[in-house]
Amino acid sequence: MEKRSFLILFPFAAVIVMLLTSCTEIPYMVHCVKGHLQLLSKRQPVEKVLKDPDCSPQLKKQLEVSQRIRDFASNELFLPENGSYRSYADLERPYAVWNIVAAPEFSLIPVQWCFPFAGCVSYRGYYSIEKADHYARKLKGQGKDVYLYGVAAYSTLNWFDDPLLNTFSNDPTPDLAALIFHELSHQLLYVKGDSAFNEAFAKTVEREGVLRWLEKYATEEEKTLHWHRLRREEDFMALIGQTRQELVGLYAADLSDEAKRQRKKELLETLRHRYGELKRSWGDYPGYDRWFEKDLNNARFVSIDTYRRYVPAFETLLRQSGGDLRKFYALSRSIAELPQKDRHLHMEALLETTEEGRSLAAAP
Incomplete structure (x- = not known):
C-alpha cells in the first residue's frame, strides 16, 4: 500500500488532560x-538541527524541504501559522x-471511544505497540473485528506545537507535504466527535495542497507520477467500495450468523481475487x-470509510467555491456549525451530486 494513500498517517488527537471521567x-x-x-521532550528547533555537524545530509535536505512546505502551507493554503513543524524530534x-x-x-459501524475535549473518535491510540x-487482543476476545496499525504522525489540535518526526521526515516530498497539510487542516477546523467530517476535510485540503505544491515546484515527470498514483x-x-456495499447487504440479510460468517469469508476472498486482477492492470504495481x-x-x-467517505462532498464544495480556499474553509466551517444530524444530511446531499459519492452514499 502506498504510504500516504489511506492514512497510515491517520491523526490521533492526543488526550493530554487530566480530566478523568472514568x-x-x-x-x-x-x-x-x-x-x-516524552515526545515533546525530544523536540529541537529545526534551525538548531540544521546547524548540528552530526546532522546527516539526507536529514538536512529533508528538513530544508519541510520548511519550504511549511511556509507554503500558510502562505499559499492559508493554513495556521504557528510553531507546528518548525521543530524536529527523533523518537x-x-x-x-x-x-x-x-x-x-x-x-461496519465502528466502535467509538470518547475523551475530554477531543470528543468521540473511531480509533484509539497508544504510544506503545505492546499496550x-x-x-487489541482484548477486543478480539470480545468477538470484534480489529485493525491495529502504525501511525506516523498526529495532531494535538493546536494545543501544542507539533514537531516533525523521524517517522515521516524521510518521506518523498509529496508525502511529506501531504502530511503537513493534513495535520495543519485539523488545527484549522475540527468538529468534536465527528471523525468522518474531520478526516475528510483534512484529506481534501491535503490532496488540493499537494496538487498546488506540485504545480508550482514539480517537474512534468513528477506531476505524471503523482497523477498515476x-x-x-x-x-x-x-x-474497496464494491466489497463494502456487498458486506452491508449481507449484514442486513435475514440469515443465520453461521451463514453470514461463511458468506463474509467468501466476499473477502473475492476481494483478494479482484485485487489481483486490478494489480495486473497496473502492470503488477505492488x-x-x-x-x-x-x-x-x-x-x-471502517478505517478507510472514516477518512474517505465525505471527500467527494468536500471536493464538490471546493469546486463550488471556485477553487478559492478561503471561501471553501468558510463554507466548511458553516457546515461544521450545524447540529451533527443536519451536518451529515448536508454532506450526504453533496455526495449525491457526484458519481463516487452516490456509490458511497448507498452504503450506511
Missing part, C-alpha cells in the same frame, strides 16, 4: 500524557503511535500489497 480509563490517560510529554521508533479500529463481526497489542488510489477505493497482507475484516473497511 476510573477504568485512568491508566490509559496516564499513558497518553506520559507518551506525549527512535518507526511510528509515533499505534491506532486501533474495531467493529462488530457483522457491522496497543494487549488492548492518484488514479491507482481511486481504482483501489472503487474496489504498492497496495501490504494492505492485503493482514487479515481482512470489518475494521479495515
